Every structure is written in C-alpha cells, then in structure tokens.
Amino acid sequence: MTKEKKKEEEQKEGFLRRFGKATRELLYGMAVHDTARFALKTRGSMEHLFILITMGDLLGVPILPPYYSLRILPYVVPQIATWKRRMLRERDLTDALA
Amino acid sequence: MTKDRRWTIFLTDIFTQYPDRRYIMFGGKGGLGKTTFSAATAYYLAKKGKRVLVFSVDPQASLTDIFERDIFGKGPTEIIPNLYAQEIDADQRVKEYQQEIRQKILDMYGLKKIPDEIESYITAAAAEPAMEESAIFDEVVDIVVKGGYDYYIYDLVPLGHALYYLSMASVYDAWIDKITHLREEMREYDKVVAIVKREKEVEEDRILNELLYIKDRINKSSSILTDKQKTAFFFVLTAEEMVIKDTLKAAGLFSKFDVPLSGYIINRVLPLELKDQNIPEYLKHRLTMQEHYLKVIDTTFGKQILASVPEMERDVTGLPMIEKMAKAMFGEIG
Numbered sequence: 001m002t003k004e005k006k007k008e009e010e011q012k013e014g015f016l017r018r019f020g021k022a023t024r025e026l027l028y029g030m031a032v033h034d035t036a037r038f039a040l041k042t043r044g045s046m047e048h049l050f051i052l053i054t055m056g057d058l059l060g061v062p063i064l065p066p067y068y069s070l071r072i073l074p075y076v077v078p079q080i081a082t083w084k085r086r087m088l089r090e091r092d093l094t095d096a097l098a
Numbered sequence: 099m100t101k102d103r104r105w106t107i108f109l110t111d112i113f114t115q116y117p118d119r120r121y122i123m124f125g126g127k128g129g130l131g132k133t134t135f136s137a138a139t140a141y142y143l144a145k146k147g148k149r150v151l152v153f154s155v156d157p158q159a160s161l162t163d164i165f166e167r168d169i170f171g172k173g174p175t176e177i178i179p180n181l182y183a184q185e186i187d188a189d190q191r192v193k194e195y196q197q198e199i200r201q202k203i204l205d206m207y208g209l210k211k212i213p214d215e216i217e218s219y220i221t222a223a224a225a226e227p228a229m230e231e232s233a234i235f236d237e238v239v240d241i242v243v244k245g246g247y248d249y250y251i252y253d254l255v256p257l258g259h260a261l262y263y264l265s266m267a268s269v270y271d272a273w274i275d276k277i278t279h280l281r282e283e284m285r286e287y288d289k290v291v292a293i294v295k296r297e298k299e300v301e302e303d304r305i306l307n308e309l310l311y312i313k314d315r316i317n318k319s320s321s322i323l324t325d326k327q328k329t330a331f332f333f334v335l336t337a338e339e340m341v342i343k344d345t346l347k348a349a350g351l352f353s354k355f356d357v358p359l360s361g362y363i364i365n366r367v368l369p370l371e372l373k374d375q376n377i378p379e380y381l382k383h384r385l386t387m388q389e390h391y392l393k394v395i396d397t398t399f400g401k402q403i404l405a406s407v408p409e410m411e412r413d414v415t416g417l418p419m420i421e422k423m424a425k426a427m428f429g430e431i432g
Contacts, residue, residue, distance in 0.1 A: 065232035066223045068312040070195065074202045075305045077216055 109139070109405055110428045112330065112360060119330040119360070121242075121322055122251045125352070126334035127344055131365040131407070133160045134414045135334060136253040137183075138423040143249050144181035145424075145431045152251040153184035153241065161185050161253060166416050178417070182247070186237050188230040195233065196220055235319045242322055271320075274313040278306060323357055330360040332404070337364060337391035342398065361404035363427075364395060368409050 113119075122139060124132040133154075140152035151174055154161045161183050162169050169175040171187025199220060200212055212220070223229060242250060323329065331352070335345045345362070352359060373385050395403065407426050414423050424431060 065316070066226045066229040067192075067195070067232035067236055068315070070199055070220070070223050071308055071312060072305065073199055073216070073219065074206050075308065077203055077207060077213070
C-alpha cells in the first residue's frame with residue numbers, strides 16, 4: 001500500500017488502541033469511585049463483552065472452534081436473552097444518567 | 099522394480115534410527131498416496147510385531163476403501179494381528195455432543211425444554227464446516243491420551259486443512275489467554291462491589307475451568323503435530339511441476355509452525371526401464387518428463403528425499419496390494 005495509506009492505517013490503529021485504553025481507564029475509574037450500583041452496571045457490560053468474544057458467531061464472528069464454544073454455552077444461557085435485548089436496544093442519553 | 103538414483107534407502111532406516119517417533123503422519127496434496135502410505139506403513143510395522151493404530155482424520159475417510167472393510171464409526175478395528183484401523187464418525191460424535199450439551203443445560207437450570215434461541219444456536223453451530231474438523235481433532239486427543247499402541251499413524255487431510263488447523267491452534271491459544279485474563283479482571287470487579295453473590299463466583303470459577311480445559315485440549319492436539327521427539331512427518335509428492343511447487347510452499351508453511359519434517363517420499367514413479375522398450379510416443383514423452391522433474395526434485399530437496407516408490411500396476415486396495423506397497427517402501431518384510 002502507498003505511504004499515505006500506510007500512515008492512515010497506523011493512525012487508525014493508534015486511535016483504536018488509545019480509544020480502547022481510554023474506555024478501559026474510564027470503566028476502571030467509574031468502578032472505583034462510584035456507587036455499587038454503577039459498578040454493577042459496568043460489570044454487566046463486561047459480561048456482555050465476554051459473551052461477544054466467546055459466542056461471537058451470533059454476530060457472525062467465529063472465535064473459538066465451534067466444538068469448544070459449544071462447551072461454554074451452558075454457562076452463558078441466562079445471559080443470552082438479556083444480552084440480545086441489550087445489544088439490539090436503542091441507546092439514548094438517559095442510559096448514562098440512569 | 100526400479101531402485102535408481104541415490105534414494106535407495108528404504109524407509110526402514112527412519113524407523114530403526116528414531117524408535118521414539120511414534121506419531122507418524124503423511125502429508126501432501128490430495129490423491130498422491132497419503133492413505134496408501136499410511137496403510138502400507140501400518141502393515142509393515144504390524145508385521146514387525148508392533149501394535150499399530152492407523153486412523154483417518156479426514157471426514158471423507160478412505161481407510162474403509164483401502165482395507166476393503168467397513169470400519170467407519172466402529173472404533174479401532176483389527177485388520178490383521180497388531181494392525182488396527184479407525185475412521186472417526188465426526189457426524190455421530192457431534193450429534194452425541196449436542197445431546198450432552200442440551201442435557202447439561204436442562205440440568206443446570208431445571209428446565210423442561212431448551213429455549214428456542216439456545217436450540218437454534220446449538221443447531222447452527224453444528225452446521226459450521228469447522229465443527230467436523232474440531233470434533234475430529236478433539237477425538238484424536240482422546241485416542242492419543244488413552245494410549246495402548248506402539249505407533250499411531252494419522253492419515254491427514256489434504257494440505258490446506260491441516261495447516262488451517264495448526265495456525266488456528268496458536269490463534270485460539272492466544273485468544274483463550276486473553277479471555278481468561280479478561281475473566282480474571284472481572285473477578286477484580288467483584289471485590290469492588292459490596293454485594294458479592296456467592297453463586298456468581300462459583301459459576302465464574304467453573305467457566306474459567308472450562309476455558310482452561312479447552313486450552314489444554316487445543317494445546318494437546320497441536321503438540322501432537324509438532325513434537326520433535328515423537329513425531330515423524332513425511333511429505334508425499336510426485337514428479338510433476340505443480341506438485342513440486344505446491345510442496346515447496348507447504349514445506350515453508352509447515353516449518354513456520356514447527357512441524358518436524360522427516361523427509362519426502364516420491365510416489366508413482368514410472369519404471370525407467372520402460373524407456374528401452376518399444377513403447378508409444380505418449381509414454382516415452384511421459385518418461386522424459388518424469389526424468390526431468392525427478393532431477394528438479396533432486397536439486398530442490400536433495401538429501402531430504404527418503405525414497406522413491408514405483409507406480410503400481412493397479413489400484414492399491416486390499417491386503418495383497420498393501421503388502422506389495424509395503425515391500426516397495428520397506429524392503430522384504432522379515
């Protein structure tokens with residue numbers, strides 16, 4: 001790829017990395033300094049992230065060999081219903097204030 | 099039988115020189131003789147009094163064809179004394195596995211029926227092409243861990259899939275590390291929150307254990323493929339341009355994944371003495387072509403060529419032909 005394109009790619013990567021880091025730090029900060037309720041909410045998102053990673057093929061992104069991801073299935077059964085609802089729900093400002 | 103060039107070593111040497119190499123694999127493009135060599139090697143070793151299991155990790159297994167016995171999905175079947183052959187019925191294994199998972203879910207949550215969303219996930223996962231292969235490789239771990247044989251001969255799938263699996267093994271390893279790390283972090287959160295639900299902790303422990311179990315299985319199956327002490331990997335090729343090119347490429351990739359390559363075996367070599375006989379132009383031309391490519395192979399792979407095996411006068415199916423092939427590869431079986 002051309003020099004400019006390469007630079008663009010690197011900048012994008014750098015941005016994503018920094019964005020990820022910032023989000024993580026934000027979550028950590030919130031968990032430590034805010035109320036228990038908020039910490040629970042944050043944890044809820046992490047749980048969903050976990051599901052995304054292991055059951056990514058619900059969204060078409062296979063990660064684990066299917067034989068093994070099936071093994072994880074029983075443990076995330078209760079979360080699947082809530083997860084789908086959350087992921088597909090529309091988000092608005094009141095979520096941040098809730 | 100032709101014993102030209104310097105490749106007159108029979109493969110016997112490899113086995114006497116390296117008695118620890120108990121996991122034998124033949125790799126290479128489809129149709130070049132991997133199954134034939136697997137069967138013949140198994141035959142030879144069995145005749146020498148070793149307990150051998152030759153099994154197929156190819157969903158389109160051809161051990162049934164070559165041994166002329168239906169062994170599909172029947173577990174290890176004795177062909178001749180000491181020689182056991184197995185074709186894994188991946189489909190059956192996946193179905194049983196799905197049932198296990200369903201039952202576990204019903205038990206864990208005290209349900210009478212599997213929720214629709216979950217059921218559709220279970221069905222969809224089983225339909226994935228990678229499901230069959232991962233099921234087979236998991237079965238291979240069981241087979242090897244169980245033990246009971248002196249030699250294990252894997253009839254590997256054609257090149258592409260084996261490489262895919264090897265590369266995926268290291269990717270999955272990294273991912274599972276990431277996931278377990280993430281899981282550990284989530285447990286950190288629990289310490290922050292005042293309300294700690296005990297059941298939740300135990301459940302997370304179980305998930306972590308599952309992930310570690312999976313990591314262990316994946317590592318075991320890929321280590322079988324890469325253990326330098328215990329694995330002998332033979333590449334099968336023929337004296338044709340495209341085959342040589344593809345073999346070179348594959349060899350590079352395999353060395354990247356640290357698969358210990360024992361050497362190359364040239365198959366389907368037409369008897370050179372035919373040249374001196376009164377044969378049609380077509381055959382003369384093929385022989386010249388072969389000679390050319392044998393030279394190319396010699397230059398390209400040199401000392402790594404272990405043997406050249408002649409083209410048989412008919413299909414290698416059935417024990418008599420397998421014995422003939424074994425003699426061509428290993429010399430007289432004493």
